[in-house]
Amino acid sequence: MIVKLIKYGLxxxxxxxxxxxxxxxxxxKQNPAPDADTLVVLGAQVVGTPAVPHYSLAQRLDIAFDYLQHNPRTKVIVCGGQGKNESATEASVMAQYLIHKGIDPKRVYQEDKSTRTAQQFVYANRVLPLGKTVVVTNDFHILRSLMLAKRSGFNEISGLSAPLGWENGDKYIALIRExxxxxxxxxxxxPNND
Structure with missing residues (x-):
């Protein structure tokens, strides 16, 4: 009986x-809404001193840059506080990355308090009212991000995924972790758990 229960459980x-x-x-695989009011780029690990985006975060920022190039009216909020092993806030590193690539600094806003995905939409909305929003994150993270955004009361939202490749092993980890x-x-x- 116990063996059967274990098998069914597995x-x-x-x-x-x-x-x-x-x-x-x-x-x-969904398509993001065009001409959004706001692009919210979710934070991820930054590494080194001075800090630079980790590979998966750089993927997000490159996809965000392309969207911003094609949607010049859209503002961007980059999200993420400073983790224990980070030398700067994720938001500050992300903002510098986009500005260095050529995005007008007046379009870039920083939300630098969040430490979890569940906080990022609520805190971003305090920086700038979101309106019609596109959330940028890695492909494996879109479903959870949209669920948390809607749970926080943001319904006019779509996702834009940055592909995470198989070459560095992160994709394999995501298949289990996500x-x-x-x-x-x-x-x-x-949202009230912050």
């Missing part, structure tokens, strides 16, 4: 991971 867990990763993949993070966010991450 089958259910495997099924959850497969279905969740399929849904995550499908969400990553379904767990999605379940955790669904159960525990609420």
């Amino acid at each position: 089958v259910l867990i495997f099924t959850y991971f497969v279905i969740t990763n399929i849904v995550i993949y499908l969400y990553s 379904p767990l993070a999605l379940a955790n966010s669904w159960l525990f991450d609420h």
Whole structure:
């Protein structure tokens, strides 16, 4: 009896991971709304001193840059506070990256207090009212980000995903980590939990 329960449990867990990763993949393929009021780029790790974006964050910023080039009316809010092992806030590093690439500094706003995805939309809206919003993050992270944005009351939102390649191993980690993070966010991450 115990062995059967373990087998059923393993089958259910495997099924959850497969279905969740399929849904995550499908969400990553959506098209962002054109001419958004605001582009929100979610933070991720910065490394070194002086700090530079980690590979996955640079991917997000490059995709954001392309969108901003094609939508000159859109403002951008870069999000992310300073982690324990970071020499600067993620937002400050992201802002410098976009400005260095040629985005007008007047279009770039920084939200530098958040430490979790669930906080970033609420805090970004305090910096600048979001309006019609496109959220930029890596492909595996779009589904959870949109869920948290809608839970925070932002319904006029779409996603723009930055592809995360297989070459550095991050994609393999995301296949395991993101379904767990999605379940955790669904159960525990609420806007009033900051």
